[in-house]
Amino acid sequence: MVQLKEFRIVMPMSLEEYQVAQMYSVTKMQHQSRTDTEGVDILESRPFDDEFGKGHYTSKVYRLQSKVPTWLTAFAPADALILQEEAWNAYPRCKTVLKCPYFTKFSLTIETIHEADNGQSENVHGLSEEQLAIRQVETIDIASATTDYWSYAIGSSDVDLSKFKSVRTGRGPLLEGWQSKCNPVMTAYKLITVDAPYWGFGYRLEQAMLSGERALFIASHRNCFSWIDDWFGMTVPQVREIERRLLQEKRNAEPNTLKSAKENEMRFPINTDENHSERCQLESDRQPIPVEQGS
Known part of the structure; x- marks a missing residue:
């Protein structure tokens, strides 16, 4: 059964600040989590510009074998948790699509809209009455403690x-009730649509993916704020340069990286001739990463 869940993540910063914070945090988290056998391979990263606006497209492969829940190994090998991600970032609107080559019927889509409010907007995604009837809503407090499996597996x-x-x-500090008192403030409204039509374990797989995404949202947004003294004052081009430099350093340090990325591209073919609008419409360590002078 298709599940629809909206996470609302309130942040103590402006929309403009959040764009930089989110980019910086994702880059730093990916850099820190990389190991010899797990991590993220970036297959493609480029700008797009069409009738839906300007943005940045990325294609990545996530290797998350060690994070597979024990129960899932009864249905699939540990390396089943290799995910291919395509993302269209046309901030303040974004869309991400996740697929798994082992579970070919599985699909997960995240549509995000960022608003300058404290999480009180009820239908920013313009859902129909039928969609609203099945939608679940959870407001995440980034200052709250988490002890579930996925928070432990992903790290926080x-x-x-x-x-x-x-x-x-x-x-x-972010004390009780901070969401209604802080200024500036903004909210990331993340709508997840997940479907795993597999008899016997499909619903459990959907719930696991929702829990995993929730834990990732919490971890990344906590980092966005706790690293504010690192990224505050940066610009989007500066963070893009950090991304480019770290990727080049990784490739220089690991001669097999390019080969690995090419192999992943063969496993997850991407038709770059397709127009973005035809593929996906937008519906609705405290050590800072060094910035080169003059960036």
Whole structure:
């Protein structure tokens, strides 16, 4: 059965600041989590510009074998949790599509709309009455503690945001009820549509993916705020340059990376001749990463 769940993540920053924070945090988290056997391979990263606007397209492969829940190994090998991601970032609107080569019928789509509010907008995605009837909504407090399996598997910041205060901005700590009191403020409205039509374990797989995405949202958004003194004042082009430089450094350090990426591209073919609008419409360690001077 198709499940529809909306996560609302309130953040103590402006829309413009969040764009930089999110890009910086994703880049740093991917850099830190890379191992010899697991991590992220970037197959393609390029701008797009069509009738839906300007944005940045990325294609990645995630190797997450060690994070496979034990129960899933009864239905698939550990390497089944290799995911291919395509993402269209036309900020403040984004769309991400995840697929798994082992479970070919599985699909997960994340549509994100960012608004300058504190999470009170009820239908930013313009859902129909039928969709609203099955939609579940959860508002995430990035300052709350998490102890579930996926938070442990993915990892989370050990910074206590109820005590953390930014030196450069003076923001924080995030005390009870902070969402209705902070300024600036914005919310990421993330709508997940997940479908795993497999008899016997499909619903459980859907729930596992929802829990995994929830844990990833919490971890990445905690980092967005706890790393604010690292990224505050940066621009989008500066973060793009960091992405490019780190990718080049990884390729220089690992001679087999290019071969691996090429093999992944063969496993997950992408028709770059297709127009973005035809593929996907937008419906609705505290060590900072160094920035080269003059970027």
